[in-house]
Amino acid sequence: MPKLTGAAIVVESLIKEGVTHIFGYPGGVVIPLMDKLYDTKDIRFILTRHEQGASHAADGYSRATGKVGVCIATSGPGATNLVTGIATAYMDSIPVVIITGQVKSFLIGNDAFQEADVIGITRSITKHSYLVKDVKELAKTIKEAFYIAKTGRPGPVVIDLPVDVQLQEIEFTYPETVDIRGYKPAYKGHPLEIKKIIDSLEKSKRPVIYAGGGIIISGASEELLKFSHKTGIPVTTTMMGLGGFPSDDKLSLGMLGMHGTAYANHAIQESDFILAIGARFDDRVTGRLDTFAPNAQIAHIDIDPSSISKNIPVHIPIIGDAKSVLKELNELAKKLDIKIWHNRIEQLKKELPLKYRDDEKLRPQYVLERLQEVTRGKKVIIATEVGQNQMWSTQFYKYKEPRTWVSSGGMGTMGYGFPAAIGAQLGKPDYIVFDIAGDGSIQMNIQELATAVIEKVPVKVIILNNSCLGMVRQWQELFFKKRYAFTILNKEEALFCPDFVKLAESYGAKARRISKKEDVDSAIKWAIETEGPVFLDFLIEKTENVFPMVPAGETISNMLYGLA
Template sequence: MIKTGSQILVDALIREGVEYVFGIPGGAVLPLFDVLFESPIRFVLTRHEQGAGHAADGYARATGKVGVCLATSGPGATNLVTAIATAYMDSIPMVAITGQVKTFLIGNDAFQEADTVGITRPVTKHSYLVKDIKDLAKTVKEAFYIANTGRRGPVLIDLPVDITMEKCEEVIPAEVDLPGYKPRYEGNIRQINVAAEVINSARQPVVYTGGGIIASECSRELLDLAERGNLPVTTTLMGLGGFPEDHPLSLGMLGMHGTAYANFAVTESDVLLAIGARFDDRITGKIDEFAPHAKIIHIDIDPASISKSIQVDIPIVGDASNILQELIKHIRFVERKEWFQKINSWKEKNPLSYNNSGSVIKPQYVIEQICDIAKGNAIITTEVGQNQMWAAQFFTYTKPRTFLSSGGLGTMGYGFPAAIGAQLGCPDKIVVDIAGDGSIQMNIQELSTAVRLNIPVKIAILNNGYLGMVRQWQELFYSKRYSSVHLNGNPDFVKLAEAYGANGFLVERKEDVRPTIERAFSVQGPVIMDFRIDPNENVFPMVPAGQAIHKMMIGTMA
């Protein structure tokens, strides 16, 4: 059948099962929008392209499907870059489609022209500039395949406007054939057997897991492995929810703001089994003091991640789910009484805690109340900074795909649009964005998107009047020289919510925290809750930059 490039693209998206596309129209994509107008695909008009990219990312993290965003050429495309980079750093499957000037104008500094492929090449898994309409259907199929296989990530399709208007006979590719791209899914059996022997003989083992557990959908296998081998488990920020934090074997999160007992356990471990994690600097701290006595086993689908930061002893390349299924067969239960006595002692001496004795609202208390009221049936998104770390520490995550946050890039403004995407992907879930008063303002315009579509996202602003994490560093390491961190001129968030047509609630008393959250959860549409918290509260534990992870500041007197 003869079709335009726009029709070929939309039909290809439908074949890939795309439900939502997030974005903003513009001149270079008008032919495409004309076809989308009558398409079963639901286009979500955001108010900024960065918001569109984060919404697609949040949709992908919450559902496990590929998120799709769409922007016009030039500034529309460049506005997507931060969202694409965010997805790239956290290995999130996303396809970003950008308009481009006509093919014969490329390189001539045409109106709204940008070298989108060149700009995004460092932050995409792969990029396409479509110059022949006959390649379009094949390109879309390949883009989705690349985005959602191996180590997942964003793929860009840059589409000149004349290609969208051309016509040709559509050729639907039967399958993807990429000779240079063959992800390995089955682990080496010999390496798996060696790993099992090392784990079984360990006296002080720790399992350290990252976002790969969630991407590979193998939380069940991880739980089986931990219980079968009696192995304590710690997770990265990206791995939260991959192992139930209410389980006796859970050590919670490790790293710069991880639990003291997780950091102590990793430091004193004799075997460290890393699964789907990349030994990020926020996890390792000072590299030469990270797990110094441990034999390290690393399971990862990306061979480039193995021994990239930390030299490992037993590398196993492949999909975590497949490898764990095989590894479990060879693991036996070992009591390790002395090891767990030591871990329990650390837990008793250094629990996650805060002083909640006064009348001022503590941010940790707000998050604990959200957790208790949601009863585990919530998806939490976060912005970046203190709000992110408190949300990681004081909400109990028991299921995968319930904690969505920008880990690698640390993108302020991520949480709210990501919550919109997550809510559309999971309409039966409560979705809460834990935000700071600084970060929420970076994409607050998406409140219009939420109101217009009646997307019932709840925003909990932990309002301390500062760029809180920067203030904390200045307090602890820069002699309290608070340079450019006080947020003078913050808006009245309640009035701002009402101006957009949403509900806004101000909370200034501790006794009003729980009733306000309950009220917000009962409201059908989007809600902003403005919690006026202790402006001097800091995030602890904290590992100072460049220090070993066992050398933590436990509190203000550390």
């Protein structure tokens, strides 16, 4: 067999793993790898304008497609610029393989030019990591990295690759299988525990299904819908679970937690049985731990054993894949006699709906409702930045299918949405992809406009522009006596800093500014019909707040309500 360099082995291995897109930025010690990528027609390399943009784009690609995202950066600052993106993927269990260049293996530890201990830096935010010092281990390492990234509870895997290993030659064979001692994810749930869930449900009067991102990851949406309809149990989802259960279904409670629906939070608090699936009981969902669902028995299905009983004690633990366990539950499930509970849920929905002030002012909730209406019947993916824009997007846009919601959950990463939207659009070219942004967050990776324009990625960006860091300003208003310390982005009413229309146009994108309600629909239609990336700068009401809201450390049913 002909010998290949380490760089060529990487490319051939990625092709065998089915990789079609890589996001990244070149540098000195990845030149051999970039040179081999330059020759292949099987992989499209997307040159981002910052390494953080590359990591978020790979993440967004993965969330939209279900495939493993891939990004590449050079050593030192190239690799450290990936760290925020790696942490974001880790917190949300997103499978990404990150390949970083490294200085020559014999220089490691000598403080060589652009050397950084990437393995040490990322150890706490990766599922696994490799430093490859021998080209003989390279193909096996890549095979294992993809397997680890996408199996069990998914997550990011780093491969740190010294430049001399990229240049070494060896005969290339790619492993057919992977066998890692000590890593054997459990997919099937224990049959006795599954039977316990069915028995407990039949005794319950106020059951709720609490579904998280594990529903999306395992592809269990159809099984969840079937189980809910078969039993009649209402479903609430986490932010990461949006799209895992149709938001317009009669049994949907919407999202729960700090900015969830009031009726979802009250239903959880009044429930006597909670079936948690692929969720981790994080603090934004539970509120004050000692008051969470005080009268409920809890069953928890999760593929990650460490997630079970980590925050909330669980009565029925099931370690397994959500899709596999739900299939077993569906075989045993029966219609429950919970008509009184259904009536109570309907009462809560009528008494505590999501609402906002409907007047002549341009409000963000209205923009999202009109986006929903204008795109009705179209295939749409919504990505978001982080802050008020993100929360309004969870409340006032309805997600009916999995992998149509792309947003940073656990890490809450500002600057995530735009590059993630680019990745999602490249992964799902037949979808219309919108990034819902704030004027603060969009500036954190604004340079990726060049990527979108040059690569002809037709992402549409809706900026909900209130001239401030809205979510922090909201907390300052409610809890810090309206002392707006360093959250106001524009000091003068007439000042645009930046002028997003001119900024977008300077990159070669199209843009419009909208300040009136009557112009919203036409602007959205124009954006959809316009080729290439588009910025829509909506000048929304500056003091609009996200309600309802659970103050930090409060019980989730103790919510603040308001219209602005």
